[in-house]
Amino acid sequence: MTVDSSTWLEPDPWRSATVATMQIEPFAVEQWMNEYETRCEYNLAETCCDSITLAELLDLGGVGPGYLDRLLSMKLTYGEIEGSDRLRGAIASLFETQSIANTLVTHGTIGANHLVYLTLVSAGDHVVSVVPSYQQHTAIPESLGATVTRVPLREERGWALDLDELAAAVTPSTSLVTLTNPNNPTGALLGREELSAVAATCDKVGAWLLADEVYRGIDQEGSGTTVSAVDLYERAISTGSMSKAFSLAGLRLGWIVGPESLLERVVVHRDYNTISVGMIDDVLAALALENAETILGRNRALVRSNLKTLSNWVDGEDRVSWTRPSGGTITLLRYDGHLLSRDFCVGLVEGPDRVMLTPGSALGMEGHVRIGYANASEALIAGLPLISRYMDGLG
Ligand SMILES: Cc1ncc(COP(=O)(O)O)c(C=O)c1O
Numbered sequence: 141m142t143v144d145s146s147t148w149l150e151p152d153p154w155r156s157a158t159v160a161t162m163q164i165e166p167f168a169v170e171q172w173m174n175e176y177e178t179r180c181e182y183n184l185a186e187t188c189c190d191s192i193t194l195a196e197l198l199d200l201g202g203v204g205p206g207y208l209d210r211l212l213s214m215k216l217t218y219g220e221i222e223g224s225d226r227l228r229g230a231i232a233s234l235f236e237t238q239s240i241a242n243t244l245v246t247h248g249t250i251g252a253n254h255l256v257y258l259t260l261v262s263a264g265d266h267v268v269s270v271v272p273s274y275q276q277h278t279a280i281p282e283s284l285g286a287t288v289t290r291v292p293l294r295e296e297r298g299w300a301l302d303l304d305e306l307a308a309a310v311t312p313s314t315s316l317v318t319l320t321n322p323n324n325p326t327g328a329l330l331g332r333e334e335l336s337a338v339a340a341t342c343d344k345v346g347a348w349l350l351a352d353e354v355y356r357g358i359d360q361e362g363s364g365t366t367v368s369a370v371d372l373y374e375r376a377i378s379t380g381s382m383s384k385a386f387s388l389a390g391l392r393l394g395w396i397v398g399p400e401s402l403l404e405r406v407v408v409h410r411d412y413n414t415i416s417v418g419m420i421d422d423v424l425a426a427l428a429l430e431n432a433e434t435i436l437g438r439n440r441a442l443v444r445s446n447l448k449t450l451s452n453w454v455d456g457e458d459r460v461s462w463t464r465p466s467g468g469t470i471t472l473l474r475y476d477g478h479l480l481s482r483d484f485c486v487g488l489v490e491g492p493d494r495v496m497l498t499p500g501s502a503l504g505m506e507g508h509v510r511i512g513y514a515n516a517s518e519a520l521i522a523g524l525p526l527i528s529r530y531m532d533g534l535g
Contacts, residue, residue, distance in 0.1 A: 185498045188389050244397075301328070314345055329468075
């Protein structure tokens, strides 16, 4: 039988109408970063652990510059489509119970999250999202036509998740619960016990749990690495990347870790928007992850020492209050006065000292600013007193 291609090439009016209604709100934090990141002098909006150079990576990886010779003879094809086995094995080893088959390589955590939503969410679904969070976790499911119930972390509870409030929000029709752990922007951390309680809530209704764990591995206490949701619950998915705890955002390389049957469904979408990640990025990420503890060790020392600097400043600065973060690279500060957070931050970054913070308004948290404390220590040490000086000028 011959297929008449004119029939199937014809635009489908119903389909076009559907596409036209699929709007998504602007990504406020990313717009703010684009606007000021390259224009500031002291970047205290940075969310990555102080990024490293290629030379530093080779050094931390225990190999010399000669390691790059292997890249010279590498034919730059698409490479292994789902990520090299070497890389996927290294990703799996960040978890307690995962193997290569449970990993899929993506364009950063941002690509990983997007693929999970494309796979799991359809119009009419019910999603529960713990907020504040990375805007992807509410905007994308809403753009796909889901109803999103927000469960807020409350300032008066020190940003601790209210497990009862979460349980009340999850109904038999909930298909997905989503959170960031450690939390962006508060730095609150769910440990094994709380995460198990979240998993139990999901399990009651058979919901998936998407844990964006891009800040995992640099906690303030103990080993620095909290258990992953994916090692606690059979319908959990963990997303993460080289960007934050591994100081290598420039690789633009992330992952989805989850049940094999789910990844098979993700691949259907991934084939349409990823094909593969860069072969050079794959090799360098594998090298970094094979030396994960060395890089995480460097960054735990950095975040722990920098948080002491920040904590000392907050203690001596009456116009600012906070709950000390437990993990990650960022936290929220509440500031005195009536200035809107965007005005506060624009005045600061466009002022003579050009110090950059992130306005709470970009995170649905008016009255706060988000500070990143994992950038180079010198930026924090120099930048904090300049914030105080700026507030002096506000009167
Ligand atoms: C919670 C969270 N998820 C995902 C991302 C995206 O990170 P990347 O794509 O660099 O891994 C960010 C970046 O700020 C983030 O804070």
